[in-house]
Amino acid sequence: MTQPLEGIRVVEVGDGVAVACAGKQFADFGAEVVKVERPGGGEIRRLPPFPDDRPHRDRGGFHLSLDTGKRSLALDLGTPSGREVLGRLAAGAQLALVELAPELAGRVLATVGDAIEAPSTVALSPHGLGGPYAGRRENDLSIFAWTTRMHRHRLEDEPPLRYAPHVVAMQVGLTAAASGIGAVWGQLHDGIRRDAEVAAVEALAGNVDTSFVAWSLSGGAPSVPRRSRGTYPVGTYGCKDGFVQLTAGDSPFFERACRAIGRPEFIDDARFRTKESRPPNHEAFLAVFQPWLDERTRDEVFHSMQAERVLCTPILDVSEALRGAQSVARGSYVTVDQPGVGAMTLAGPPFRLGGVGSEAWRAGPAPRLGEHNGEILDALGYSADEQQALFRAGVTG
Amino acid sequence: MTSRALAGVRVIELCEVWAGPVGGSLLGDLGADVIKVESYPRFSPTRPLDPADWRVAPGEGPAYEHSWAQHQGNRNKRNMAIDLRREEGAAAFRRLLARADVVVDSFSAGTMEKLGFDWERMHADAPRLIRVSLPGWGLFGPYQGYVAFGGGFDCVTGHTAVRGYPWRGVEDTSPITHSDATVPLTLVFAVVTALRERERTGEGMLVDLSQVEELATQIPGILAEWTLNGRLPARVGNTEQHVAPHDCYRAAGDDRWVVLAAEDDAQWGALARAAGHPEWAEDGHPWASVVGRLREREALDRALATYAAGAEPEAIADAVQAEGGLAAPVAGPQEMLLSPQLNARGWFPTVDHPYTGPRIQAGFLWRFAPDAPSWDLPCGLVGEYNRELLREHGYDDREIDRLEADGVIGSSYG
Numbered sequence: 100m101t102q103p104l105e106g107i108r109v110v111e112v113g114d115g116v117a118v119a120c121a122g123k124q125f126a127d128f129g130a131e132v133v134k135v136e137r138p139g140g141g142e143i144r145r146l147p148p149f150p151d152d153r154p155h156r157d158r159g160g161f162h163l164s165l166d167t168g169k170r171s172l173a174l175d176l177g178t179p180s181g182r183e184v185l186g187r188l189a190a191g192a193q194l195a196l197v198e199l200a201p202e203l204a205g206r207v208l209a210t211v212g213d214a215i216e217a218p219s220t221v222a223l224s225p226h227g228l229g230g231p232y233a234g235r236r237e238n239d240l241s242i243f244a245w246t247t248r249m250h251r252h253r254l255e256d257e258p259p260l261r262y263a264p265h266v267v268a269m270q271v272g273l274t275a276a277a278s279g280i281g282a283v284w285g286q287l288h289d290g291i292r293r294d295a296e297v298a299a300v301e302a303l304a305g306n307v308d309t310s311f312v313a314w315s316l317s318g319g320a321p322s323v324p325r326r327s328r329g330t331y332p333v334g335t336y337g338c339k340d341g342f343v344q345l346t347a348g349d350s351p352f353f354e355r356a357c358r359a360i361g362r363p364e365f366i367d368d369a370r371f372r373t374k375e376s377r378p379p380n381h382e383a384f385l386a387v388f389q390p391w392l393d394e395r396t397r398d399e400v401f402h403s404m405q406a407e408r409v410l411c412t413p414i415l416d417v418s419e420a421l422r423g424a425q426s427v428a429r430g431s432y433v434t435v436d437q438p439g440v441g442a443m444t445l446a447g448p449p450f451r452l453g454g455v456g457s458e459a460w461r462a463g464p465a466p467r468l469g470e471h472n473g474e475i476l477d478a479l480g481y482s483a484d485e486q487q488a489l490f491r492a493g494v495t496g
Numbered sequence: 497m498t499s500r501a502l503a504g505v506r507v508i509e510l511c512e513v514w515a516g517p518v519g520g521s522l523l524g525d526l527g528a529d530v531i532k533v534e535s536y537p538r539f540s541p542t543r544p545l546d547p548a549d550w551r552v553a554p555g556e557g558p559a560y561e562h563s564w565a566q567h568q569g570n571r572n573k574r575n576m577a578i579d580l581r582r583e584e585g586a587a588a589f590r591r592l593l594a595r596a597d598v599v600v601d602s603f604s605a606g607t608m609e610k611l612g613f614d615w616e617r618m619h620a621d622a623p624r625l626i627r628v629s630l631p632g633w634g635l636f637g638p639y640q641g642y643v644a645f646g647g648g649f650d651c652v653t654g655h656t657a658v659r660g661y662p663w664r665g666v667e668d669t670s671p672i673t674h675s676d677a678t679v680p681l682t683l684v685f686a687v688v689t690a691l692r693e694r695e696r697t698g699e700g701m702l703v704d705l706s707q708v709e710e711l712a713t714q715i716p717g718i719l720a721e722w723t724l725n726g727r728l729p730a731r732v733g734n735t736e737q738h739v740a741p742h743d744c745y746r747a748a749g750d751d752r753w754v755v756l757a758a759e760d761d762a763q764w765g766a767l768a769r770a771a772g773h774p775e776w777a778e779d780g781h782p783w784a785s786v787v788g789r790l791r792e793r794e795a796l797d798r799a800l801a802t803y804a805a806g807a808e809p810e811a812i813a814d815a816v817q818a819e820g821g822l823a824a825p826v827a828g829p830q831e832m833l834l835s836p837q838l839n840a841r842g843w844f845p846t847v848d849h850p851y852t853g854p855r856i857q858a859g860f861l862w863r864f865a866p867d868a869p870s871w872d873l874p875c876g877l878v879g880e881y882n883r884e885l886l887r888e889h890g891y892d893d894r895e896i897d898r899l900e901a902d903g904v905i906g907s908s909y910g
Contacts, residue, residue: 103693160720232837241824277684278862281526285501296863306677314829316553316564417654444723446713450705
């Protein structure tokens with residue numbers, strides 16, 4: 100089957116998780132993505148986990164997950180020779196995604212911009228290409244710290260806390276993919292080459308799950324849910340085999356939860372009928388609710404609550420997520436044969452074009468470092484002697 | 497005028513709360529003509545009637561017009577409010593669909609069908625129309641029609657289980673709405689990918705975007721740990737198993753914190769110099785090497801805690817960064833508003849709105865040249881563009897007056 104992004108050529112430049120995530124969105128939907136990486140292999144190939152905990156630049160979990168279906172060109176962009184190759188590669192492409200340290204990023208973007216039939220570009224960086232912090236190096240943790248998320252993601256008596264490792268870079272990558280595909284569409288239709296810039300701090304701080312807008316629109320007052328023990332059942336509750344989360348403090352969810360636990364009479368019970376009468380009767384509710392939970396597994400609670408359309412989910416670990424009935428029925432996870440590693444389970448399509456059984460999305464194996472040097476340089480018109488010269492000089496690897 | 501990359505693309509957004517509406521705004525930022533169709537007389541959870549509701553910011557007029565939760569995800573679109581359960585409302589909506597490229601809904605699976613808009617009929621009526629549906633659990637499968645919210649998706653993918661404090665139980669993990677930030681980005685990608693496919697085939701299509709599956713793509717490290725090594729990842733909090741130091745430390749000031757990390761020897765050297773202890777990074781010192789730092793992580797943390805406690809987080813970050821190291825203050829909204837970087841880049845726009853007055857907003861997710869994104873339309877009022885849009889779709893004023901008088905369209909709730 101022809102994939103939707105076939106015919107789109109993307110040059111992905113850099114070694115980070117964010118740019119790899121961005122390139123993956125294009126590659127899995129059929130674009131031809133060349134990953135231009137440093138000859139020694141950069142961050143994405145050095146990040147654990149590795150099979151059997153043995154480091155190997157072609158076997159890292161992030162690399163195998165995010166470089167699917169790409170071709171790899173190992174090229175030193177710190178040299179004029181490397182940039183000349185890049186300029187030829189970028190000619191006629193639709194998009195270049197660039198995540199490099201600031202000074203090199205500037206040179207590489209200039210090279211791409213000067214290419215014949217130059218592509219649109221997206222430059223990914225922690226703070227943007229300009230401004231007093233443009234030269235700062237950051238990582239997942241420090242970017243997160245700037246964006247109000249860490250400030251908010253904490254318990255009162257504990258330090259501020261990040262999300263899982265590298266979740267930040269993934270979101271930055273998706274932001275680059277969204278702006279990048281917008282630029283590609285635009286250029287294909289109006290011929291205007293666009294240069295986008297995704298600064299990680301801005302990409303996160305400008306998105307919806309921060310406290311900034313609530314704070315600013317409220318005139319600088321801390322905006323926290325006015326929830327207390329008076330609003331229930333809300334939050335995480337233990338049951339027979341783990342925990343479930345539910346949000347059923349407000350109408351109509353409270354009423355639905357009462358029906359789900361077989362106590363419809365609570366709906367008209369004077370203790371629970373109004374917002375005012377509920378707070379002092381939290382313990383009385385729990386005295387019925389908790390034993391009901393204790394007798395049931397997460398799955399039983401989940402399905403009973405959902406039968407009444409209560410917002411309720413089980414808390415699963417990733418192995419349980421894979422085995423969930425919905426995941427299995429939908430094929431939410433796929434198996435990819437990764438050379439040197441074997442069958443590996445990856446998350447499947449982020450969306451399905453054309454519904455069930457669509458073949459619009461496909462995750463191919465991740466390339467070895469420099470696996471496609473020869474075929475790419477051949478196609479760009481470099482002779483065998485020229486390729487040996489580049490290799491001898493350490494420009495390719 | 498905002499970017500023109502998606503100029504000429506018309507999108508109907510039938511979404512509530514955050515994931516869908518934010519995606520609509522991002523499409524609007526890129527130049528799509530986005531029409532937000534709100535339900536009527538039923539109102540969205542982000543449009544509370546009660547001025548005491550915690551989501552309502554100070555302002556004039558009805559509470560639902562100055563809820564920050566509504567303002568957070570609704571720029572650059574034109575709002576209508578239509579009762580789709582009424583035949584005249586459904587008829588108006590069909591006219592909108594006939595001239596649209598894309599319709600996006602975030603209902604649970606089956607809701608559109610109950611409203612009379614099953615895909616087969618939509619496709620027959622408007623063969624080039626693309627429908628992107630974002631039900632939490634997807635359009636098919638045994639959980640079809642189950643209800644959900646952002647925090648719940650986080651629970652079922654495995655993220656909640658690993659993002660809490662290492663020393664606390666999973667039950668002490670704060671709920672987050674991470675998917676409300678990632679799904680809109682994927683929605684933009686899905687819309688353009690579908691438009692591209694339509695160019696090839698000439699036909700519209702149904703796109704099934706399960707928010708659970710979307711979020712599952714965002715945690716590859718957690719999945720890889722299991723699938724490569726059969727291990728469930730541990731809760732590591734602010735640390736990294738293979739990087740020391742890498743943590744959040746209490747700084748001087750009232751509940752102020754700073755993050756410090758050194759991913760390699762060079763960054764460690766920078767941190768050591770900033771802390772006034774260059775000897776920590778000199779050959780022979782037990783902390784000078786990657787392995788030495790891992791082995792003595794606790795002693796290192798104690799030393800850095802002492803350093804951090806001596807100054808405000810911004811001063812520490814400036815000093816460490818000046819040496820080439822890695823550090824950042826844990827910023828709340830106020831500290832973010834004072835960021836020299838965001839201010840130098842003119843990132844915070846001031847947006848005027850009839851009911852809140854001018855307010856400082858969070859800026860755009862990306863910059864674009866030559867056609868930069870701009871905030872052309874602030875958060876729309878209920879039914880603000882009913883008349884304009886119905887006229888665009890062939891209704892005359894008398895017909896519009898009648899729809900209004902009959903309560904098929906509206907411009908207020910409650």
